[in-house]
Amino acid sequence: MSKKPAMQWFAPHKELRPRSKLVMTVVSFLLPILLWCLFSYVPWLWHPKVEINEPGSVSYFKSGMLVDRELFDKETLKAEQASKAVPQGKPANPIYLPAPHEVGEAFYTAFTTPPKRRTEKWLHESLWNSVQVIFWGFFLSSLIGVPLGILAGTYDFFSRLFEPFIEFFRYLPAPAFGALAVAILGIHHAPKIAIIFIGTFFQQVLVIANTTRKLDPSLLEAAQTLGAKNKALLFRVVVPGVLPNLYRDMRILLGWAWTYLIVAELIGTSSGITWFITQQARYKNFDNVFAAIMIIGIIGLTTDLLLAWLGKRIFPWQRHGVRA
Amino acid sequence: MKHLLDLPSYLEQDDEVRDRFDRLKQRPVALSVEHLGKEFETPQGSVTALQDINFKVHKREFVCVIGPSGCGKSTLIRILAGLETQTTGEVLLDGKSVYGPGPDRGMVFQGYTLFPWLTVHKNVMFGLEQAGRGKDTAAEEASQWIDLVGLAKFEKSYPHQLSGGMKQRVAIARALANQPRILLMDEPFGALDAQTRAKMQSYLMEIWQNIDITVLFITHDLDEAIYLADRILVLKAHPGEVQEIIEVPVPQPRSPEQLLSPEFLATKKRLEDLIHPEQEEEGTNSDHLNMVRMVPVDHEVESVF
Numbered sequence: 352m353s354k355k356p357a358m359q360w361f362a363p364h365k366e367l368r369p370r371s372k373l374v375m376t377v378v379s380f381l382l383p384i385l386l387w388c389l390f391s392y393v394p395w396l397w398h399p400k401v402e403i404n405e406p407g408s409v410s411y412f413k414s415g416m417l418v419d420r421e422l423f424d425k426e427t428l429k430a431e432q433a434s435k436a437v438p439q440g441k442p443a444n445p446i447y448l449p450a451p452h453e454v455g456e457a458f459y460t461a462f463t464t465p466p467k468r469r470t471e472k473w474l475h476e477s478l479w480n481s482v483q484v485i486f487w488g489f490f491l492s493s494l495i496g497v498p499l500g501i502l503a504g505t506y507d508f509f510s511r512l513f514e515p516f517i518e519f520f521r522y523l524p525a526p527a528f529g530a531l532a533v534a535i536l537g538i539h540h541a542p543k544i545a546i547i548f549i550g551t552f553f554q555q556v557l558v559i560a561n562t563t564r565k566l567d568p569s570l571l572e573a574a575q576t577l578g579a580k581n582k583a584l585l586f587r588v589v590v591p592g593v594l595p596n597l598y599r600d601m602r603i604l605l606g607w608a609w610t611y612l613i614v615a616e617l618i619g620t621s622s623g624i625t626w627f628i629t630q631q632a633r634y635k636n637f638d639n640v641f642a643a644i645m646i647i648g649i650i651g652l653t654t655d656l657l658l659a660w661l662g663k664r665i666f667p668w669q670r671h672g673v674r675a
Numbered sequence: 676m677k678h679l680l681d682l683p684s685y686l687e688q689d690d691e692v693r694d695r696f697d698r699l700k701q702r703p704v705a706l707s708v709e710h711l712g713k714e715f716e717t718p719q720g721s722v723t724a725l726q727d728i729n730f731k732v733h734k735r736e737f738v739c740v741i742g743p744s745g746c747g748k749s750t751l752i753r754i755l756a757g758l759e760t761q762t763t764g765e766v767l768l769d770g771k772s773v774y775g776p777g778p779d780r781g782m783v784f785q786g787y788t789l790f791p792w793l794t795v796h797k798n799v800m801f802g803l804e805q806a807g808r809g810k811d812t813a814a815e816e817a818s819q820w821i822d823l824v825g826l827a828k829f830e831k832s833y834p835h836q837l838s839g840g841m842k843q844r845v846a847i848a849r850a851l852a853n854q855p856r857i858l859l860m861d862e863p864f865g866a867l868d869a870q871t872r873a874k875m876q877s878y879l880m881e882i883w884q885n886i887d888i889t890v891l892f893i894t895h896d897l898d899e900a901i902y903l904a905d906r907i908l909v910l911k912a913h914p915g916e917v918q919e920i921i922e923v924p925v926p927q928p929r930s931p932e933q934l935l936s937p938e939f940l941a942t943k944k945r946l947e948d949l950i951h952p953e954q955e956e957e958g959t960n961s962d963h964l965n966m967v968r969m970v971p972v973d974h975e976v977e978s979v980f
């Protein structure tokens with residue numbers, strides 16, 4: 352191979368060509384799926400269990416049972432030595448690692464399987480529950496956090512007033528407030544929203560303050576020489592100036608909010624997607640568990656892509672190619 | 676540097692030029708700087724950036740400020756714009772002392788400071804709206820100024836869609852739209868290539884000749900200073916002080932052919948002597964690098980030196 356094509360794939364700090372970028376995106380998803388397939392479908396890779404087809408002479412083996420391979424080998428040896436019927440089985444993975452096709456099916460069946468009890472929820476209801484908790488937690492946090500962040504990033508006065516305490520508070524793990532939140536807010540949605548709020552808010556103020564501080568100071572100077580004063584400087588220069596970066600921050604922060612979801616939903620009465628996952632794990636429906644976890648990822652990624660696409664439309668003055 | 680030509684003295688002015696300067700000095704003073712000084716407090720101690728600066732700029736005059744790097748040119752113009760506060764002295768605009776930034780002193784910066792989120796048209800409208808003009812009047816006036824700098828076609832463009840020269844033209848239009856008493860420019864063409872820069876100089880000359888504006892222009896390019904200025908304020912470094920104020924003997928209106936006229940070259944020689952004196956005070960007094968000629972043994976071409 353000549354040197355040129357290699358350069359195109361591995362050039363430091365150079366963007367790949369659009370086609371190559373697409374290829375890499377696909378590969379980035381295919382790679383883990385391929386690994387998963389290998390471990391699931393190639394019998395001699397891992398497969399620490401044996402699924403019994405034919406118990407033979409072993410009294411406690413039953414058809415369809417999963418046993419450790421050593422145990423199976425031991426019992427087979429014993430049966431052979433005693434010249435009794437040998438048990439039959441095929442290599443299998445533990446129940447907690449379902450194969451890709453099983454999880455693929457679960458994507459569909461998880462939505463169509465009715466809940467076991469009347470009081471329980473369908474999967475889509477659970478998901479909707481979770482989305483609402485995230486939305487309100489993030490929305491309330493942003494409602495206060497964004498203005499505070501912009502103020503702290505613009506005026507040293509507010510920076511000194513808010514940031515030292517927030518800097519301290521952000522080290523307190525949000526889940527630690529679980530019991531307190533339940534005591535104050537009851538057992539339903541409110542304490543869960545509160546945990547998402549606590550998990551997001553303090554980071555949010557600091558991140559947005561920092562972004563605001565990075566605004567090119569010469570833009571403020573130029574505005575001042577054009578006659579802009581306090582309020583105009585804030586609302587007509589600082590706010591529009593930081594908006595694209597602020598938007599990008601919000602996308603990242605929304606991702607963080609999702610990571611607090613599972614903990615938040617365990618507080619009080621378990622609810623939402625977390626309830627679904629724990630319930631399915633209890634029934635040993637690990638294919639449903641995997642499907643539910645992946646659905647969280649898919650919702651997260653789709654929202655982010657949607658927001659990214661929207662961002663390009665809202666901020667036409669942004670040069671493209673800025674990666675979040 | 677040795678000049679091969681016999682040049683006249685830069686102090687010699689022909690009758691027309693002398694007459695022009697006489698009339699210029701009759702005009703009222705637009706900007707007056709008195710005993711201006713600036714010290715910066717740094718962790719290493721205080722640095723005197725400017726010391727006892729005195730000069731006057733008359734109405735509709737074009738004054739260039741020139742001096743070695745670090746002599747305090749930017750500091751001076753930032754104080755005039757109100758973006759920095761002086762330690763001592765006073766700045767008088769039309770006889771009244773000024774503090775803090777304001778729309779009466781327009782500024783064009785070296786870096787591009789157009790608001791990236793506003794179109795060209797909205798950028799120029801910014802100052803007009805701050806001055807309390809109605810939306811319609813502001814829009815109309817802005818269009819006129821954009822037309823003046825020849826960018827009518829780009830009204831709806833965003834700054835990132837413009838070339839460097841175009842951006843600076845918008846910046847000039849934006850500053851002029853406020854009709855400031857004085858236009859302050861800190862190396863506005865410093866980042867442009869030679870051709871664009873020459874074109875921008877002509878534009879600026881044309882604008883200055885056609886509208887009632889006083890200009891204080893910072894540059895480190897000697898040709899640019901002589902080509903543009905009525906008078907040149909030469910600063911020296913450490914501490915920044917006025918070294919000389921030169922009346923440029925090149926007749927107005929200027930044209931690029933004058934770059935080779937004897938008056939022009941005489942002025943340039945004077946500036947060179949002031950800014951790059953023969954005897955350097957510090958460092959090596961040789962202009963040459965400490966270099967050994969490095970050529971591989973099997974070099975393919977003969978040396979031509």
Ligand SMILES: Nc1ncnc2c1ncn2[C@@H]1O[C@H](COP(=O)(O)OP(=O)(O)OP(=O)(O)O)[C@@H](O)[C@H]1O
Pocket residue numbers: 715716717722723724742743744745746747748749750751895
């Ligand atoms: N904010 C500051 N704090 C401390 N010292 C400063 C500050 N700004 C400028 N100085 C010092 O003041 C002196 C003058 O700086 P200034 O930027 O005005 O120079 P200049 O003539 O514009 O230089 P250049 O031609 O490189 O733009 C320099 O010695 C610089 O180190």
Ligand SMILES: [Mg+2]
Pocket residue numbers: 748749750
């Ligand atoms: Mg400077």
